[in-house]
Each structure stands twice: as C-alpha cells, then as structure tokens.
Amino acid sequence: MEAAAIRSKIKEIISNVTNIPVEEIGDRASFRDDLDLDSLSLLEIGVDVDYAFKLGLPEEQIQEIQTVQDTVDLVLKCLGERLAHAEVA
Amino acid sequence: MDARVVVTGIGVVTPIGSGRQAFWRHLLAGRCGVAPVESFDTSGYKVHVGCEVKDFDPAPYVERLEAERLGRASQLAIAAARLALADAERAAEDLEPARCGVAMGTTSGEPREVERFDDCYVAERLEQVDDRFMSLYPCHVIAGHVAAELGFAGPNLVIPAACAAGNYAIANALDVLRAGRAELMLAGGADCFSRITYTGFARLGAIAPERCQPFDKNRRGMIPGEGAAVLVLEPLARALARGAPVYAEVRGYGLSCDAHHMTAAHPDGAARAMARALEESGAGADEVAYVSAHGTGTPTNDRLETRALERIFGDRARRLPTSSIKSMIGHTMGAASAIEGAVCALAVHDDHVPPTIHFERPDPECEVDCVPNEARAMKVPVAMNNAYAFGGNNASVIFRKVPEARP
Amino acid sequence: MNAAERRVVVTGAGVICALGDAPSAVYRRLCAGEGAIAPVEAFAVDGLRCREAAAVAGFEPRRYLGQGNLRPLDRTAQLVAAAAQLALDASGWTRERRHEHELGLALGTMFGSVHTISAFDRRALTAGPIYAKPMDFANTVINAAAGQTAIWHGLTGVNSTLSGGTTSGLLALAYAADLIRSGRASALLAGGGDELCFESFYGFYRTGRMAGSRNGAAPCAVPFDARRNGFVLGEGAALLMLEEERAARRRGAPILAEIRGHGSGYDPSRGRDGESGRDALVRAVDAALADAGLAPHAIDAVSASANGSVAGDRCEAAGLAAVFGRPLPPVAAVKSMLGECLGASGALQTLTLIEALDGGVLPGIRGLEHADAALASNGTPDGTPDATPGDLARSRPLAIDAGLVSAVGLDGNVGALVVSRAGEGDG
Numbered sequence: 001m002e003a004a005a006i007r008s009k010i011k012e013i014i015s016n017v018t019n020i021p022v023e024e025i026g027d028r029a030s031f032r033d034d035l036d037l038d039s040l041s042l043l044e045i046g047v048d049v050d051y052a053f054k055l056g057l058p059e060e061q062i063q064e065i066q067t068v069q070d071t072v073d074l075v076l077k078c079l080g081e082r083l084a085h086a087e088v089a
Numbered sequence: 090m091d092a093r094v095v096v097t098g099i100g101v102v103t104p105i106g107s108g109r110q111a112f113w114r115h116l117l118a119g120r121c122g123v124a125p126v127e128s129f130d131t132s133g134y135k136v137h138v139g140c141e142v143k144d145f146d147p148a149p150y151v152e153r154l155e156a157e158r159l160g161r162a163s164q165l166a167i168a169a170a171r172l173a174l175a176d177a178e179r180a181a182e183d184l185e186p187a188r189c190g191v192a193m194g195t196t197s198g199e200p201r202e203v204e205r206f207d208d209c210y211v212a213e214r215l216e217q218v219d220d221r222f223m224s225l226y227p228c229h230v231i232a233g234h235v236a237a238e239l240g241f242a243g244p245n246l247v248i249p250a251a252c253a254a255g256n257y258a259i260a261n262a263l264d265v266l267r268a269g270r271a272e273l274m275l276a277g278g279a280d281c282f283s284r285i286t287y288t289g290f291a292r293l294g295a296i297a298p299e300r301c302q303p304f305d306k307n308r309r310g311m312i313p314g315e316g317a318a319v320l321v322l323e324p325l326a327r328a329l330a331r332g333a334p335v336y337a338e339v340r341g342y343g344l345s346c347d348a349h350h351m352t353a354a355h356p357d358g359a360a361r362a363m364a365r366a367l368e369e370s371g372a373g374a375d376e377v378a379y380v381s382a383h384g385t386g387t388p389t390n391d392r393l394e395t396r397a398l399e400r401i402f403g404d405r406a407r408r409l410p411t412s413s414i415k416s417m418i419g420h421t422m423g424a425a426s427a428i429e430g431a432v433c434a435l436a437v438h439d440d441h442v443p444p445t446i447h448f449e450r451p452d453p454e455c456e457v458d459c460v461p462n463e464a465r466a467m468k469v470p471v472a473m474n475n476a477y478a479f480g481g482n483n484a485s486v487i488f489r490k491v492p493e494a495r496p
Numbered sequence: 497m498n499a500a501e502r503r504v505v506v507t508g509a510g511v512i513c514a515l516g517d518a519p520s521a522v523y524r525r526l527c528a529g530e531g532a533i534a535p536v537e538a539f540a541v542d543g544l545r546c547r548e549a550a551a552v553a554g555f556e557p558r559r560y561l562g563q564g565n566l567r568p569l570d571r572t573a574q575l576v577a578a579a580a581q582l583a584l585d586a587s588g589w590t591r592e593r594r595h596e597h598e599l600g601l602a603l604g605t606m607f608g609s610v611h612t613i614s615a616f617d618r619r620a621l622t623a624g625p626i627y628a629k630p631m632d633f634a635n636t637v638i639n640a641a642a643g644q645t646a647i648w649h650g651l652t653g654v655n656s657t658l659s660g661g662t663t664s665g666l667l668a669l670a671y672a673a674d675l676i677r678s679g680r681a682s683a684l685l686a687g688g689g690d691e692l693c694f695e696s697f698y699g700f701y702r703t704g705r706m707a708g709s710r711n712g713a714a715p716c717a718v719p720f721d722a723r724r725n726g727f728v729l730g731e732g733a734a735l736l737m738l739e740e741e742r743a744a745r746r747r748g749a750p751i752l753a754e755i756r757g758h759g760s761g762y763d764p765s766r767g768r769d770g771e772s773g774r775d776a777l778v779r780a781v782d783a784a785l786a787d788a789g790l791a792p793h794a795i796d797a798v799s800a801s802a803n804g805s806v807a808g809d810r811c812e813a814a815g816l817a818a819v820f821g822r823p824l825p826p827v828a829a830v831k832s833m834l835g836e837c838l839g840a841s842g843a844l845q846t847l848t849l850i851e852a853l854d855g856g857v858l859p860g861i862r863g864l865e866h867a868d869a870a871l872a873s874n875g876t877p878d879g880t881p882d883a884t885p886g887d888l889a890r891s892r893p894l895a896i897d898a899g900l901v902s903a904v905g906l907d908g909n910v911g912a913l914v915v916s917r918a919g920e921g922d923g
Contacts, residue, residue, distance in 0.1 A: 018567070264674055
C-alpha cells in the first residue's frame with residue numbers, strides 16, 4: 001500500500017472522529033497542537049487506524065503518535081515489517 | 090430542611106468481606122482484595138486481575154424472591170440490604186411498607202444480562218436469548234428487587250450516576266426523608282463484575298497490572314471491582330425514640346457537573362460539589378477530619394483530585410487524612426461511594442480511619458496525607474465522602490458525629 | 497424562603513418524538529388523533545411477529561445542534577441534547593445567560609443506550625478487546641446522555657440520571673421539582689429520553705409483553721381496550737424547563753404551568769397482584785394531591801401512562817377509579833399514538849397536559865373501540881354513564897385548571913404528578 005493511500009485513509013478516520021473536514025487536516029498536522037484533540041479522541045483514532053490496517057499495535061506505540069505523519073510512518077513501518085516477515089517465511 | 094437524618098444500619102458486600110464487622114476489621118487491617126479474574130476469560134487482555142466477591146452465595150439473603158431469577162447486582166444489593174436492616178435492628182415485617190423506600194446507585198445495572206444477549210448475538214443464536222432478558226436487565230430492577238424482597242412500597246429509584254452513583258442515592262434518600270415522603274430509606278449502590286466495564290477500562294489503559302496505589306508516584310491505574318453497600322437512613326428523632334444504634338448523621342451533600350468531558354474530570358466541578366456540601370452542612374472546611382477520596386489510582390484522577398482538595402482545604406489538604414479504600418477493594422463502580430459512605434459513617438462512629446495500602450513513594454503532585462498503609466486511631470467529628478464519575482457527575486456527602494445517640 | 501414558598505413553574509419545553517419536534521405541533525396532532533406507529537425501518541425485524549414502532553423518522557441532529565462534532569454523542573444523547581436545545585430556546589436561556597447562571601439537568605431514562613452498550617461489547621467480542629471503541633465506552637454508562645447534554649450546552653448545575661423503568665421521566669420531573677423546592681437549584685431541565693433500538697425491541701418482544709408478540713394474536717396496543725395485548729415501542733426525548741417561580745418572573749420568562757406536587761411508590765408484587773398494584777398507585781396519587789394541596793375533585797383531566805399492557809392498564813384504571821370514584825375525570829392516553837417511549841413517556845404525558853391547559857382540548861385515546869369489561873365494572877377510564885368507547889376515542893373540548901399525570905411501570909414503579917395553570921405572581 002502506498003503512503004498516499006495510507007495517508008488518505010488515516011485522514012478519513014481522523015475526520016470521522018473529530019468532524020474536521022479531510023481537506024483541513026494537514027499532512028504534518030499535530031493532533032494536540034493543530035487539531036486540538038483530547039486523549040480520548042486520540043485513542044479512538046489509534047484504535048481505528050490499528051483496526052483498519054490490522055496492525056496489532058502495542059499500547060505504547062499507539063500513545064506515541066503525535067502527528068498525521070507519525071501515524072503514516074508507523075503504519076508503513078508495520079506493514080513493511082509484516083511484508084518482510086512474509087518474505088522470510 | 091431541618092429534619093436530621095442518621096445512619097442506623099450498615100450492610101456491605103465487598104471483595105474483602107461482607108457484613109459490617111468483617112468488612113471494617115479487614116479494612117482497618119489493610120487487606121487487599123485483588124485476585125485473578127474468574128468471571129470471564131481474560132487471556133485476550135493485557136491485564137488479568139480484579140476485585141471480585143469470591144464465593145458469594147445469595148441464598149441466605151434472598152428469601153421472598155428466587156435468587157436464580159435475579160441478576161448478580163440485584164443479589165448483591167439484596168444481601169447488603171438484608172445485612173443493613175439486621176444491623177439496624179429492624180425486621181422488615183415490623184415496618185410500615187408504604188413508608189419505607191429504596192434509592193440505589195449503579196453504573197451498569199445488570200450488565201451480565203446484556204453480555205449474555207451479546208454472546209447469543211455474535212454466535213447468531215438469538216433464539217437462545219433468555220425470554221427474561223428485558224425483565225432482568227434494566228438498571229431500575231436493582232432497587233425494585235430490593236423493595237420486592239423486603240415488601241417495601243415507598244419511593245423507589247435507581248440513580249445510575251456511574252462511579253458516583255452511591256453518593257447520588259444517599260443524597261436522594263436524605264431529601265426524601267427530609268421532605269417526609271418516607272420514614273425509612275435504604276440507600277446505597279451495587280454493581281457486579283462486568284466484562285463490558287473491564288474491557289472498556291482495559292482499552293483506556295486505566296487498569297493497573299497488579300495493584301491499585303492511589304496517590305503513589307508510581308501508581309499505574311485502577312482495579313475494577315464489584316460489591317454493594319446499603320445504609321439504613323432514618324430521621325434522628327425516630328432513631329433516638331427506638332434506641333437504635335446511630336453511626337453518624339448524614340448532614341448534607343453537594344452535586345455538580347463539570348460539563349467539560351465525558352471521561353476526564355475537572356477540578357472545578359469537584360470543588361463546587363465539596364463547597365456546596367460544606368455549605369449545606371454548616372460545617373467549616375477546618376472541621377472536616379477525614380476525607381474518603383475518590384482515589385481511583387489512575388495518574389490523572391489522583392492529581393486532579395488533589396488540586397480540587399487544595400482549593401477547598403488550602404494548605405491543610407497536605408495534613409488532612411484522605412484515604413482511598415479502592416487500594417483494598419478496587420473500584421466497585423456504582424457501589425464505590427456507597428461503600429465509602431459506610432466507611433465515613435464507621436470512621437465517625439469508631440474513631441478510626443482506614444489506610445491507603447500499597448503506598449510507597451509520595452508524589453509531589455499528590456500531596457495529601459493518604460493514611461499510608463496503616464489504619465489510624467483518631468477522632469472524626471466530620472467526614473467527607475467524595476465521588477466523581479463519567480459524565481462529569483460529582484457528588485460530596487458530609488457525615489457528622491451524633492453525640493447524643495447510643496454509642 | 498421555605499419549601500412551601502418556593503413554587504415550581506414550567507417556562508418552556510422541548511420535544512423530539514414520532515409526532516414532531518414542537519410541543520404545539522405534537523399536541524395538535526395528538527388532538528387530531530394522528531398515529532405515528534409504522535413499520536420499523538431502523539433495523540431488521542424479519543421473522544418477528546411484531547414489526548411496528550413509533551420511531552422518530554429521519555432525525556437530523558444537526559438541525560438542532562448545529563455544526564459541532566456529534567461523534568461523541570450516541571443517538572440517545574443526540575435526541576436528549578436536541579430536546580434540551582429546543583427547551584432552552586423556548587424558555588429564553590440563551591448561551592450568554594447560561595454563562596451567568598448554573599442550570600441543571602434531571603434526565604429520566606430506562607436504558608441510556610442499551611444499543612451502545614451492546615454494540616461496544618459485540619465489537620470487543622468479534623474483533624478482540626484491543627479493538628473495543630474508547631469513545632463508545634464513554635457512552636456505556638447509563639448517565640451518558642445527561643453528561644453529553646451537559647457538555648454540549650454547558651449545564652454545570654446538578655446533573656442526575658433517574659431510572660424507574662417507564663416511570664423514569666415522571667420521577668425525573670418530581671426529583672427536579674424537589675431540588676427547586678428545597679432551594680438546591682433554581683432552574684433545571686427535567687424529563688426523559690430513550691431511543692428505539694434492536695436490543696430493547698427484541699428483548700421486549702421476547703418477554704411477550706409487546707403487542708402481538710404471543711403466537712396467534714393480532715397486535716392491539718390500544719390503551720384500556722378489551723382487545724389490547726401489549727404495547728408498541730416508541731422513542732424520543734422530552735424536557736421541561738423547571739424554575740423557581742419568583743426567579744422565573746424576575747427574568748421575565750414565559751410561565752406555562754406550575755408543577756404542584758407529586759408522589760411515587762412501588763408495588764412489591766411487581767405488577768403480579770392487581771390489588772397491590774392498584775393500592776400502590778392510589779397511595780402515589782393521594783400523596784401527589786396532598787403535596788399539591790388539592791382535592792381529587794379539583795383534577796379536571798388525567799394524562800395516563802396506559803400503553804396497551806394487559807395488567808398495567810387494568811392497574812391504572814383501577815387505581816384512578818379508587819381515587820376519583822365516578823365519574824372519573826376525562827383520561828387521555830397518548831401512548832395510543834406515540835407508543836411506549838420508556839424514559840421519555842412521563843415527560844410526554846406531562847407536556848400534553850400542559851399544552852391542553854391553553855389548548856382547551858384533551859386528546860382522545862386513538863383506536864379505542866371496546867373498553868375492557870373488567871375495567872368497566874371497576875370504573876372505565878371515563879366512568880360517566882353515557883361515555884361510550886367512541887367518546888373516549890375522540891378528542892374533546894375541556895377546560896383544565898389542574899390535571900394529573902399518572903404512571904404505572906412494567907414491574908412495580910408507580911408515580912403521579914399534579915400540574916396546574918400558574919397562579920398570578922402574588923409571592
């Protein structure tokens with residue numbers, strides 16, 4: 001999956017939780033500073049992202065994401081690792 | 090508003106003991122009720138402990154109704170109600186039914202009934218849903234079952250104010266008695282161990298892996314629990330006339346709403362509830378000798394609660410004994426503040442306050458005297474019971490010593 | 497100022513129900529005998545013998561709540577928050593005014609949202625507990641709708657959720673009235689709300705208490721009708737703004753009615769023993785009348801809770817007959833048109849009576865054709881000798897100065913509330 005498609009899906013999830021239109025969510029937006037999200041919304045987004053990409057993220061990683069870009073990177077990394085595992089297997 | 094209302098009976102069912110004496114003894118001894126969860130399989134969770142009431146048998150308490158036709162929260166509530174009436178030296182048969190009412194708090198009502206429905210639903214076996222699901226599940230049945238068991242025909246209400254529900258119920262009972270709408274009220278709270286509740290708090294990352302350490306610098310969260318408490322409340326004049334045991338006067342209460350966030354508390358609301366309770370009680374903040382804290386043991390709650398206490402008690406907040414029995418019995422949800430109300434009444438009556446156990450390291454952000462690890466013998470002329478809930482519902486209740494009553 | 501001097505008045509109302517979203521329009525349609533019971537569309541009812549309900553079709557929360565983020569609110573909370581907005585508007589509590597004055601909320605509800613609770617659990621069961629939805633968990637508490645509504649509208653006063661089954665809404669009005677009388681609050685929204693959802697629909701269906709849910713019976717949910725065999729579910733939210741009279745007059749608020757008194761109790765037989773249930777209702781009504789300082793003959797109309805339930809309607813008719821003797825005051829039963837709206841019902845019944853104070857017409861009991869013989873021998877809802885079922889079915893002109901709202905729950909809760917025209921501001 002390409003970064004653009006992942007980013008688009010993540011923005012859609014953020015929009016569903018926050019009611020912020022997708023086009024107003026910047027690629028590098030900070031969840032707390034730019035989007036003014038509280039911790040419950042952040043967790044909801046983390047769970048939805050994890051579920052959408054079937055990542056099985058550890059708690060700590062969900063809590064570490066601070067920006068839209070962090071989230072895209074995390075998803076890419078997890079998907080990449082999964083692919084590597086699959087190739088090794 | 091001048092009728093004085095007192096606690097004449099206490100019934101509790103908790104993870105560390107049932108009945109007033111056993112509970113109070115174990116509480117002052119600092120017993121811990123945490124154990125591996127047995128109600129359901131936690132293998133899919135990161136946490137595995139809870140505070141369940143092990144080996145609870147409703148049979149000795151449920152006489153008129155059939156125990157197997159009641160949800161577990163109703164069973165716990167009936168047990169607490171029977172224990173409370175016996176403690177108050179009242180037999181249900183000797184009371185005038187229409188003048189006796191019930192006010193109960195709960196977070197989830199009878200969650201196991203909806204959990205059973207959900208099991209059938211996901212298994213695509215709806216035909217296996219119990220025909221009695223809708224008769225057993227709605228939360229109001231808890232007070233209804235207590236009243237039906239005891240034959241009580243007076244005012245009957247459930248206040249599902251989540252984790253502050255017990256205090257809301259005690260407050261309501263106080264008003265019902267003051268308005269002369271009943272002569273005896275059973276007031277308290279009940280919740281049973283629930284998969285739904287456990288799942289939710291686990292997902293929020295709010296459950297501690299091993300133990301609950303309120304106000305400790307390294308506290309890691311709450312531990313879900315279950316239980317019930319019922320207080321017998323009567324007008325003081327009636328209690329004195331019949332020579333009843335009197336634990337404490339329920340002197341006043343304060344309610345408020347944060348209107349801020351569903352799950353994140355705000356110190357303003359908590360402080361307003363405390364201030365209002367003190368105002369109604371005619372007690373100065375300096376008269377409060379003991380505070381039963383909400384004290385869930387989550388990093389955020391205990392910090393914000395300390396800020397609220399500082400607003401009311403100023404510098405004295407650091408020296409004011411403020412313990413959380415959730416360190417011992419976990420967070421019993423809607424029952425919590427009812428059990429803690431019983432604790433306040435007992436502290437006032439018995440000149441002891443229970444400890445906060447598992448306390449190791451002070452937190453500079455939680456500078457309270459949490460009565461660390463050891464119960465303390467001390468006079469408690471006035472005690473304050475604080476509870477805060479999802480939905481921003483805050484409730485504080487004031488208990489006061491009744492010098493003229495039978496000791 | 498003592499309790500007797502603090503009078504409780506209604507300064508506005510908000511409603512969202514199957515017959516509309518404005519008290520006057522809902523009342524007009526009730527008087528016109530318009531039913532709102534229709535095939536269920538919100539969820540699948542294939543294979544069930546019951547397929548109808550009085551739903552709020554096409555509910556659009558943004559019409560009432562504007563452009564904010566509605567995601568944190570489930571459907572029950574949206575219904576309640578919308579009704580609250582309407583009640584705040586009607587009573588003149590602007591956002592600016594709310595900043596200066598603490599408003600409370602007493603919300604009656606039977607379930608909060610059993611749909612939210614069940615869906616949260618099912619998601620964790622099917623996807624695994626780590627995929628449980630955090631924002632939905634916040635709404636699994638039964639006080640979620642009250643909490644969310646307080647957040648949405650900035651209501652920082654007393655916030656209480658009251659549950660007494662289908663009497664919840666009436667109990668919430670009584671609770672709020674007492675907070676005002678005791679001086680704890682001067683203005684609160686009070687009433688109730690519950691949604692229509694599969695979980696409660698299917699659950700009630702399985703109890704056999706829904707009209708037509710038992711094998712071989714054609715559904716009949718007509719209150720007090722001999723053919724009745726259960727209720728039809730409805731949904732909605734209704735809130736009244738209750739205020740201390742002098743404070744309300746000082747701010748120049750519209751005064752629609754006065755809450756005069758109330759009483760409640762419990763039938764320990766939980767509806768199984770007709771006499772026990774009747775006696776419980778009689779005590780509640782007597783207590784309400786005494787609290788109001790009114791004799792039974794001062795009651796011009798009754799807004800009953802009858803919903804087609806076999807035992808419940810009989811209990812209510814018997815209780816009213818025992819209090820009022822014959823002839824009974826005229827009785828309305830709005831659930832014949834709105835269905836059983838659970839926590840909202842008591843507030844909808846009260847709202848109807850308040851509208852009738854000015855409207856001068858009492859809605860009829862839609863569909864009543866055969867008043868139950870058992871009821872007739874024990875006092876029909878309208879015991880006047882010449883009253884036929886046809887008379888009861890039709891709306892009638894009626895001058896109402898004071899009326900009674902009665903509520904008999906499904907399993908033991910009973911309540912009564914007296915409303916009247918507001919007296920002049922002589923205090």
